[in-house]
Amino acid sequence: MNMNVRKGSLKHQIAEEIRKAIFRGDLKPGEKVTELKLSKDFEVSRGPIREAMQLLVMEGLLVSTTFKETKVANITSEEANELLVPIRINIETFALKKGFPLWGQQHFEQFEEVLEQMRRAANFNDTPLFSDLDMQFHELIVRSSNMYNVKSLWDSVLNRSRLLFIYENDLPFDLQKYTEFHRTLLDSFKTGDLDFAIRTLKDHIIQSNSLNIEFPIEGDK
Amino acid sequence: MNMNVRKGSLKHQIAEEIRKAIFRGDLKPGEKVTELKLSKDFEVSRGPIREAMQLLVMEGLLVSTTFKETKVANITSEEANELLVPIRINIETFALKKGFPLWGQQHFEQFEEVLEQMRRAANFNDTPLFSDLDMQFHELIVRSSNMYNVKSLWDSVLNRSRLLFIYENDLPFDLQKYTEFHRTLLDSFKTGDLDFAIRTLKDHIIQSNSLNIEFPIEGDK
DNA sequence: GTCGTGTAAAATGTTCACAATCATTTATGG
DNA sequence: CCATAAATGATTGTGAACATTTTACACGAC
Numbered sequence: 001m002n003m004n005v006r007k008g009s010l011k012h013q014i015a016e017e018i019r020k021a022i023f024r025g026d027l028k029p030g031e032k033v034t035e036l037k038l039s040k041d042f043e044v045s046r047g048p049i050r051e052a053m054q055l056l057v058m059e060g061l062l063v064s065t066t067f068k069e070t071k072v073a074n075i076t077s078e079e080a081n082e083l084l085v086p087i088r089i090n091i092e093t094f095a096l097k098k099g100f101p102l103w104g105q106q107h108f109e110q111f112e113e114v115l116e117q118m119r120r121a122a123n124f125n126d127t128p129l130f131s132d133l134d135m136q137f138h139e140l141i142v143r144s145s146n147m148y149n150v151k152s153l154w155d156s157v158l159n160r161s162r163l164l165f166i167y168e169n170d171l172p173f174d175l176q177k178y179t180e181f182h183r184t185l186l187d188s189f190k191t192g193d194l195d196f197a198i199r200t201l202k203d204h205i206i207q208s209n210s211l212n213i214e215f216p217i218e219g220d221k
Numbered sequence: 222m223n224m225n226v227r228k229g230s231l232k233h234q235i236a237e238e239i240r241k242a243i244f245r246g247d248l249k250p251g252e253k254v255t256e257l258k259l260s261k262d263f264e265v266s267r268g269p270i271r272e273a274m275q276l277l278v279m280e281g282l283l284v285s286t287t288f289k290e291t292k293v294a295n296i297t298s299e300e301a302n303e304l305l306v307p308i309r310i311n312i313e314t315f316a317l318k319k320g321f322p323l324w325g326q327q328h329f330e331q332f333e334e335v336l337e338q339m340r341r342a343a344n345f346n347d348t349p350l351f352s353d354l355d356m357q358f359h360e361l362i363v364r365s366s367n368m369y370n371v372k373s374l375w376d377s378v379l380n381r382s383r384l385l386f387i388y389e390n391d392l393p394f395d396l397q398k399y400t401e402f403h404r405t406l407l408d409s410f411k412t413g414d415l416d417f418a419i420r421t422l423k424d425h426i427i428q429s430n431s432l433n434i435e436f437p438i439e440g441d442k
Numbered sequence: 443g444t445c446g447t448g449t450a451a452a453a454t455g456t457t458c459a460c461a462a463t464c465a466t467t468t469a470t471g472g
Numbered sequence: 473c474c475a476t477a478a479a480t481g482a483t484t485g486t487g488a489a490c491a492t493t494t495t496a497c498a499c500g501a502c
Binding site: 231266268272289290 | 454456457458463464
């Protein structure tokens, strides 16, 4: 187990590593995952591995069948666009409503910091990193609500959504454009107008999620 | 471990028992739950208990602090009404859209069966049982979509919602009225008009969830 | 050649033993 | 008597062995 930082328990560290492996594409949707292999890879016993895997099952990143097997999950663009995106909008606008009035100088600096890193990642065309930063940006909104259920549900929804973006790492994402989207969003926050911020956030999420659909998707009507 | 039926692995059976204990009010929100006590109660080792508890943590029914303690979760009516209800509507209407066209005679019979049991539970004024049947009714909608993510997310959202109803078991719930709500909903399904069914479902969820709010809630504007 | 059966191997489920951590109590010094 | 530190107990985290279930494959019957 060669993890530089020690944050939280083993199962959380391992769960995070597996998440990364999935989003990097090292583990592909449908691929079988066994406890033994992971426990050898990470050099820890099966206990924490099992619990980490169970976390990911609940998050929707793995699918398991009792006594049979556990595989990396898959998601259809139908589920992502018609189910997950609307839920994401619910959660994030709710969080925005609750957190917005409390934001101060410090909070806006955190947004700017993430945005700056996005700009750098965009220049290096580092899509995986950019994807993480995108998530961090929205996490700042979600966490500001200070409500456990909000964060917990959001994690689950967002991780599932991200499954859709795995294979497309080599597609020509326009990261500059994505960065601009976040710039616009942050500017709307800075006006101090909550209703305007909410409308912009909705548009932003819809825009961001339809960016990678420039061609007709199978099964769409 | 005195469980009559053997369905699934121990952790799932135990998780279900703990869920019931919470919704029955045997375990109250804020109450501390330890692995050792549960493992003695259920007469199994701590392994499956840990995993069952982790399931419930992800569902939002328990809250755990690393190396410290695990307690039964709590929820505010604010979160329930402004966050969970809208998400529930998203999920169930999506499921309805996907499943509705496939429903046949058999599916409607299942609805009728649950409805009949609700009538009986209402006559006996058995609120906990009624609550279970309410869930079963909506689960029929959710499952008919045949999508894993839908069921998984819905479970999580619904369990959290139900936390709000625990203390109020002794309040005068009008179970007859609830039964009628479901009758009306089922009738709307039987018209075969999807849009009408969706509208009725939305109203039904809103109605059902505001029934127990007959007085102004703190913090509401 | 195909089907079924039985056995071995692999994977998961369960248990128990031990380590690490936190909260509380108990000494100990001022 | 109070404050601080060491010791204790309770609880959770981790590792390793055992039990159960599934899967794969070889073997033999038809």
